[in-house]
Amino acid sequence: MPRQVVLATHNEHKVHELQQILGGAGLDLEVLTMSAFPEVADVAETEVSFAGNATLKAAAVAAATGLPALADDSGLSVDVLGGSPGIFSARWSGRHGGAELSRAEKDARNLQLLLDQLADVPDAHRGGAFRCAAALVAPGEEPVVVEGRLDGVIGGAPAGENGFGYDPVFVPEGRQRTLAEHSDEEKNAISHRGRAFRAMVPHLQTLV
Template sequence: MTLYVATSNPGKLRDFSAAAAEVAGTNVRLETLPGLATIPSPPEDEPTFSGNACAKAAYYSLQSPGLIVVADDSGLEVDALDGAPGVRSARYAEDAGFAQDESLPLDERNNRCLLESLKGASEADRRGRYHCVLAAARDGEIIAVADGTVEGTILTAQRGRSGFGYDPLFFLPELGKTMAELEPATKLSFSHRGRALRRLLQTLS
């Protein structure tokens, strides 16, 4: 079975492919959706990860008849911020109007904005989670939905260089490391995307 992933993000594709390879008893291949770069992006204006994932999966599957298309929505939820950045994780600094050097990479701007938002927050309030929802659709119909989460704490300074997004700030107490400090094989066991994909594959099988 081939699943066509509606993302060009190399970090996401890496997580998904590694998770698929780890699931015993499945013969699944993940590929980027053909012609993705030429398909206009749909609006991501749903208030939940599930809503956005389902909307994107249905939309992209209508552009590729007969294919099983997988789309995700994922992000960081922080207790002290009432669940923000949430569905706006990729646009957090932009939404906040955070004054900073626009020449910096987007991930760096978002991380700096998050640190500013959490100034003065107690360690308990800095708890949060990565949350991913995956939806699979064919010909506009949703055929499976699954989610995955991983709990952690937001640090006061970035650590590590291996991840992307908020990984340098997302600390896993049980390992004593941030997501950006983990070896790829270890990160796979804790990845919210990996957990969501494993559950999705179980549903589809």
């Protein structure tokens, strides 16, 4: 029976993406999602770095389930904004009157706020990077943390349907299309999460 590992996220977009990335690694692991553990609550991201938040989430889920847990924290760092939104990427536009918005609505508001902030910034100064820290925590073991990065520029308007978050405005370095205009396979081959989780594969192999 394959060893099990839990993806410590409730974000279905990430689950789909990570399952594709790990599925291509040939690991003899059964990848479980948080839907298998409805009693485990979301973990508040209270650390001040991608690595800290990823480790916090993986450690909490490993403790709650008794299984190795794999988590990531990722976001967009824009040069002219001093590295922001950074760890606040998923909640950059803040709360809206206490209303519970869908993830798509939150993404749309975050993206629009970013575009508004960069409206007068010339193309030469719209550089940034997607960054990802992935953490693996097995009960009783020290955390393992790896990182991935994808450099690029922020476009002036959204383009593409195959993505989420800031994908529709992020054009990877050396390319002419946004990440949302790439296929899943193209995106996973170059993305910050793809790079981080491929770097994690040798550590996951120790679980098998």
